[in-house]
Amino acid sequence: MAEIFKNDETTLVEEDPTPTPTPTPTPNPILSKNAQKKLLKQQKYEAKKAQKKASIKEQKQRDLARRRKEWDEKLSSATEEEKSKLIEDRIVVRKERMGQRTEERGKKLERLKRAQVDGQKVVVDLEFADLMTPNEINSLVHQIMFSYAVNGRCTSPAHLWLTGCKGEIQTQLQRLPGFDKWIIEKESDSYIEALQDEKERLVYLTADSEIVLDELDPKSIYIIGGLVDRNRWKGITMKKAIDQGIKTAKLPIGSFLKMSSSQVLTVNQVFEILLKYLETRDWKSSFFEVIPQRKRCEAETEAEEDGEEENGDDLAERKKKCIEQPSDCTGDLLT
Numbered sequence: 391m392a393e394i395f396k397n398d399e400t401t402l403v404e405e406d407p408t409p410t411p412t413p414t415p416t417p418n419p420i421l422s423k424n425a426q427k428k429l430l431k432q433q434k435y436e437a438k439k440a441q442k443k444a445s446i447k448e449q450k451q452r453d454l455a456r457r458r459k460e461w462d463e464k465l466s467s468a469t470e471e472e473k474s475k476l477i478e479d480r481i482v483v484r485k486e487r488m489g490q491r492t493e494e495r496g497k498k499l500e501r502l503k504r505a506q507v508d509g510q511k512v513v514v515d516l517e518f519a520d521l522m523t524p525n526e527i528n529s530l531v532h533q534i535m536f537s538y539a540v541n542g543r544c545t546s547p548a549h550l551w552l553t554g555c556k557g558e559i560q561t562q563l564q565r566l567p568g569f570d571k572w573i574i575e576k577e578s579d580s581y582i583e584a585l586q587d588e589k590e591r592l593v594y595l596t597a598d599s600e601i602v603l604d605e606l607d608p609k610s611i612y613i614i615g616g617l618v619d620r621n622r623w624k625g626i627t628m629k630k631a632i633d634q635g636i637k638t639a640k641l642p643i644g645s646f647l648k649m650s651s652s653q654v655l656t657v658n659q660v661f662e663i664l665l666k667y668l669e670t671r672d673w674k675s676s677f678f679e680v681i682p683q684r685k686r687c688e689a690e691t692e693a694e695e696d697g698e699e700e701n702g703d704d705l706a707e708r709k710k711k712c713i714e715q716p717s718d719c720t721g722d723l724l725t
């Protein structure tokens with residue numbers, strides 16, 4: 391019988407497999423030295439990230455102001471005839487750019503529709519809402535948004551399912567602009583109900599499995615736990631899969647790189663790794679491309695991996711690339 395550990399500093403065995411609400415945090419908990427160190431490290435990282443985000447925003451505003459100034463100067467020094475030519479040229483360039491975007495969007499929609507027919511099925515299991523704080527649910531919603539955006543850009547996208555999509559998670563997803571038009575399967579039922587005829591093909595991905603994923607089988611349906619818990623609920627997906635009698639597997643991270651802490655990744659990282667692997671059939675490069683440097687051991691973060699860290703730049707770039715980008719996108723990705 392698999393055990394679920396409430397993975398805070400005092401390890402508790404969680405007997406009840408059913409999702410229960412997150413316990414109210416005790417005010418001013420006394421943290422162990424190790425936990426204090428971890429907290430400090432996290433706070434430093436958050437502060438650095440916020441600083442970087444602010445400086446990127448400032449830089450963008452400066453660039454915009456500079457471009458506007460250059461344009462105004464150009465116009466003011468031009469004759470009337472030159473002025474109308476400049477404006478006309480600008481309109482043409484903008485129209486071309488819009489045309490390109492429309493074409494890209496059309497291609498993306500085609501790829502996603504084709505994936506619904508022959509793409510690798512990947513499920514995000516959204517049945518853990520009761521175990522997360524509002525902040526964690528918000529982070530999960532962003533991870534799903536990033537996953538959808540990456541899937542759309544991918545040459546061979548996956549056939550993505552959201553199951554158990556209801557309650558607070560659905561409410562928050564619904565707030566994302568364009569969510570209703572996403573080309574994705576949205577099911578309020580759990581995967582075990584929605585895919586009951588395909589139970590044999592279900593494989594729950596979980597870092598706690600002893601089975602190492604060798605390759606992706608197009609006939610299998612891979613499930614990712616839609617959970618942001620900083621591994622507070624260690625073993626919960628493993629236990630769920632065992633209780634439901636479905637297969638489990640973990641990513642072969644240990645065979646290719648050393649992690650500075652646990653091998654538990656975020657939902658969007660796992661999904662992106664699967665996509666990269668589908669494209670390249672190469673686990674190592676998929677891990678190196680997706681897993682941020684700060685999560686890998688020093689020795690593994692070779693110079694070949696320029697700027698891999700999931701820093702402000704990376705997140706800003708990802709957000710920019712999110713087609714259906716919500717206005718309140720913070721992009722704070724937690725495991």
Ligand SMILES: C[S@@+](CC[C@H](N)C(=O)[O-])C[C@H]1O[C@@H](n2cnc3c(N)ncnc32)[C@H](O)[C@@H]1O
Nearest residue numbers: 595596597614615623625626627641654655725
């Ligand atoms: C933040 S983790 C949730 C951790 C949670 N305590 C659990 O028991 O799964 C989000 C999900 O990503 C997937 N995942 C994360 N790391 C993984 C790994 N190394 N191998 C396979 N799946 C992984 C799992 O499906 C997991 O449920």
